[in-house]
Amino acid sequence: MKILRTGPPGEETAAALLPDGSAVDLTGVLDAHRPWSAADLDRAASAVRAGLPALDLTGRRVGAPLPRPGTIVCIGLNYRDHAAETGAQLPTEPVVFLKSSSTVVGPHDTLLIPRGSSKTDYEVELGVVLGARARYLESAEAALEVVAGFVVSHDVSEREFQLERGGQWDKGKSCETFNPLGPWFVTADEVADVGALGLRTWVNGELRQDGSTADLVFGVADVIRYLSWFTVLEPGDLVNTGTPAGVALGQPDPKPYLRPGDVVECEIDGLGRTRNVAAAA
Template sequence: MKLLRVGQPGAEVPAILDAAGRIRSLQGIVPDIAGQTLTPEGLDRLRAIDPNTLPELPADARIGPCVGQVGKFVCIGLNYADHAAESNLPVPKEPVIFLKANSAIVGPNDDVLIPRNSQKTDWEVELGVIIGKPASYVSEAEAMDHVAGYCVINDVSEREFQIERGGTWDKGKGCDTFGPIGPWLVTADEVADPQNLSMWLDVDGHRYQNGSTKTMVFGVRHLVHYVSQFMTLHPGDVISTGTPPGVGMGVKPAPVYLKGGEVMRLGIEGLGEQRQKVGHA
């Protein structure tokens, strides 16, 4: 299934795509694409519904973040060896975990706003993993049972705030609009191998990122297991799993950063595409 949320910010309604790609309303069936809706039992209830019996929503409706009421937005840093190299940092021996502010979450096609006093706003296409049942100290063998589905994420990052301003990475990762999520939550049963998905990102038509999840240092199975050793993951929590090379910071001979006015387009095989205009806060 491809689940999504449509409507104006803060007033999104749950929806599902039918076989022809039309948006069908789930309003009155589930309260949101969130929490208990994402449990195995919740998804099974949705699978039992024929989308063609549901009301059709306008094709041009705004698409919101594909998950509502996100409890935790967990991110993994330097999870592609070639991205670590372009960042001039060693490949981690264990996953690097940081948290992105939930207030950064926006829809997949909403504007991305460069924060005030920013000089180094950057892009990162990433595979998002949405948790479907509580995960605490889960084994690698059990980890995938806790995954509801996958989505596209742009882990927008301000590199000066992240690296040069002291403290942790969080201050460069959590600015408003720095977390476009969607367009869809694609349920795990429709993703044959999350470790073999092509992914890409363009800025103004120039392809900067062109990678694959197969080059992750730590795969989805290990990440769900690993993160669950440090915090309980709940249905609707999101893990953003790292980015392949091609970020602006790594461009040679000189980095390229967003200045405002650009259009970012990005996508992951089978999970849809995002498009963001870049503005200023």
């Protein structure tokens, strides 16, 4: 099942996207403003099968496809080619950092370049959405059981803030609008092989990133299991699993960091494409 949220910011309603591209209204079935559990999604799937009113999406804003996560956990240096382009050694354990949930915006919303920024960077990532509590999971199989589904996640980063201003990575990751999501959330049952998904980023029509989840250092199951031994993840939480090579940070000087007016598109096989225009904050 593909789920999206549509409407003005703060007033979104939930809808399901049908295989023919039409949509049905999930109002009264899914609360568009609180995290969804696996039981919520099962109920929505049953309602879609039973038949729901059609919803015309023409001219309607598409928002982030899930309610604001309680927690966003990110994994750094998790693609072999990305670690190589930045000159970093492959990690022996997942590199973990947090991102503010206030960064989440819709797939076509404006991407704000922070005041004082000169190194705002793009990162397409596979976002993993939790459908059940993850706590001290013992196996990869147990980890996959708590995964509700997947989403295109754009982990925007300000590299100077992240790497040159002291402290942890979080302040280079948590600026407003720094996590566009969408255009829809795809339940896990519709993704045949999460370890073989193509990921791509274009900036102003130029292909910058072209990778595959087959290049992950730590796969989805290993990441979720690992995290569950350090923190409790709840339904609706989001895990960003890392980005492939091609980011501005890894390019020769002058590095092609984002500027106002740039158009950034991020795409993952079967999960759709985001398109955000950058503007000065």
